Amino acid sequence: MNQTATAKPVAATRLDTPAIELDNVSCRFITADGNVTVALRDFSMSVARGEFVAVVGPTGCGKSTTLSLITGLLKPTIGEVRVMGEPVNGIDPRIGFVFQNDAVFPWRSVRDNVAAGPLFRGKPKEAAYELANEWIRRVGLDKFGDHYPHQLSGGMRKRVALAQTFINSPEILLMDEPFSALDMQTRTLMQDELLQLWSAHSGSVVFVTHDLEEAIALADKVYVLTARPATLKSTYQIDLPRPRVMEEVRYEQRFIDISRKIWADLREEVQIR
Ligand SMILES: Nc1ncnc2c1ncn2[C@@H]1O[C@H](COP(=O)(O)OP(=O)(O)OP(=O)(O)O)[C@@H](O)[C@H]1O
Numbered sequence: 120m121n122q123t124a125t126a127k128p129v130a131a132t133r134l135d136t137p138a139i140e141l142d143n144v145s146c147r148f149i150t151a152d153g154n155v156t157v158a159l160r161d162f163s164m165s166v167a168r169g170e171f172v173a174v175v176g177p178t179g180c181g182k183s184t185t186l187s188l189i190t191g192l193l194k195p196t197i198g199e200v201r202v203m204g205e206p207v208n209g210i211d212p213r214i215g216f217v218f219q220n221d222a223v224f225p226w227r228s229v230r231d232n233v234a235a236g237p238l239f240r241g242k243p244k245e246a247a248y249e250l251a252n253e254w255i256r257r258v259g260l261d262k263f264g265d266h267y268p269h270q271l272s273g274g275m276r277k278r279v280a281l282a283q284t285f286i287n288s289p290e291i292l293l294m295d296e297p298f299s300a301l302d303m304q305t306r307t308l309m310q311d312e313l314l315q316l317w318s319a320h321s322g323s324v325v326f327v328t329h330d331l332e333e334a335i336a337l338a339d340k341v342y343v344l345t346a347r348p349a350t351l352k353s354t355y356q357i358d359l360p361r362p363r364v365m366e367e368v369r370y371e372q373r374f375i376d377i378s379r380k381i382w383a384d385l386r387e388e389v390q391i392r
């Protein structure tokens with residue numbers, strides 16, 4: 120009883136803090152030959168607990184950089200990045216990251232790749248492999264558990280990476296164009312799977328994509344970035360009802376209206392490049 124009584128106020132304060140905050144962040148790269156690239160300029164973003172945010176913007180503007188700042192792989196030149204109210208300091212185990220490029224272990228089978236997270240977190244071997252098999256099935260790779268990444272297609276490797284991340288039920292899920300290598304059908308399946316997973320676990324998601332329709336169909340809020348150096352162009356609250364079914368939502372009139380509006384905004388930036 121006592122525990123419940125003390126746990127409540129703590130949980131209440133914690134839930135008030137956004138899951139992710141970027142506060143007037145700028146990020147500058149200096150390359151070996153002395154060239155300076157400003158990837159982000161004076162950029163602010165706030166992701167609430169349980170919120171699904173999509174980030175769109177022209178190629179090379181700084182979207183992947185934004186995710187690297189949240190994971191702690193990069194530090195901002197100016198400004199601050201906070202996760203669960205604390206400044207980012209190193210790699211946070213509460214964050215799951217699906218990279219733009221494959222990040223599976225080439226020397227491990229599909230099953231060993233997917234089980235790696237739970238094993239690393241101390242789950243008993245049998246339970247870890249049982250869970251891994253379940254996830255391998257969910258991403259449609261049940262016949263490929265013993266294969267090695269080089270024996271798979273690009274899209275299949277991507278599905279391994281998704282299973283590898285989802286299996287850990289991360290509190291914060293960062294995804295960098297995770298579905299772009301997949302065919303339309305698998306892509307739709309994975310998007311639905313992602314939405315189900317997210318609604319069941321109520322984690323926060325930052326989803327980077329080039330595909331505006333994908334962003335609108337999935338997210339609560341869409342951030343549109345300007346051409347490089349990226350700063351915030353606009354944000355859109357997506358008030359389409361949930362649950363959303365991927366094959367259906369894109370044909371709704373409200374969806375089409377929102378797409379048209381955001382696309383007008385994004386087009387200006389794509390044309391700047
Ligand atoms: N480590 C780095 N060193 C130097 N420049 C970098 C580094 N990382 C990114 N950049 C530069 O910063 C800019 C933004 O890169 P970023 O990868 O964030 O873009 P992006 O919006 O994800 O693009 P895309 O849509 O093509 O994936 C680019 O000009 C890129 O060349």
Ligand SMILES: [Mg+2]
Nearest residue numbers: 182183219295
């Ligand atoms: Mg990128």
